[in-house]
Amino acid sequence: MPTSPPQISNAEWEVMKVVWQQAPTTANRVCDVLVPETEWKPRTVQTLLTRLAQKGILTYEKVGREFVYQARYTEAECTHAAGRSFLDRVFGGQVAPFLSTFIENEDLTDEEIAELKALLNRKKKR
Numbered sequence: 001m002p003t004s005p006p007q008i009s010n011a012e013w014e015v016m017k018v019v020w021q022q023a024p025t026t027a028n029r030v031c032d033v034l035v036p037e038t039e040w041k042p043r044t045v046q047t048l049l050t051r052l053a054q055k056g057i058l059t060y061e062k063v064g065r066e067f068v069y070q071a072r073y074t075e076a077e078c079t080h081a082a083g084r085s086f087l088d089r090v091f092g093g094q095v096a097p098f099l100s101t102f103i104e105n106e107d108l109t110d111e112e113i114a115e116l117k118a119l120l121n122r123k124k125k126r
Helices: 010-022 027-038 042-054 075-091 095-105 110-125
Strands: 058-063 066-071
Touching: 010 027, 010 042, 010 066, 010 075, 027 042, 027 066, 042 058, 042 066, 075 095
Parallel strands: none
Antiparallel strands: 058 066
């Protein structure tokens, strides 16, 4: 397994969210969640599951007539990898310019500001 998860598309993220919530899960259960939400065909969901397995993000085993899927990476690992990829591409890997741009251009609640301050203070103490 590579040290960090491969990149995944927006549609693959939708599938992974269901897998993380329901794991271990079957293609039918993933379809039960996503088909009404997205209006995708079950075949589309199956294609996305297959693609995620080929990328090594999902594992699966055949149980009876169904394939049972499980994530090889946690949601936190995938989120971090996607965030790191974005930072590298857009901000040259630098966190401070990203945070500065985000904070200056977003309306933050007092609670969000307090949470960000607390995170930075905890990071400072490490």
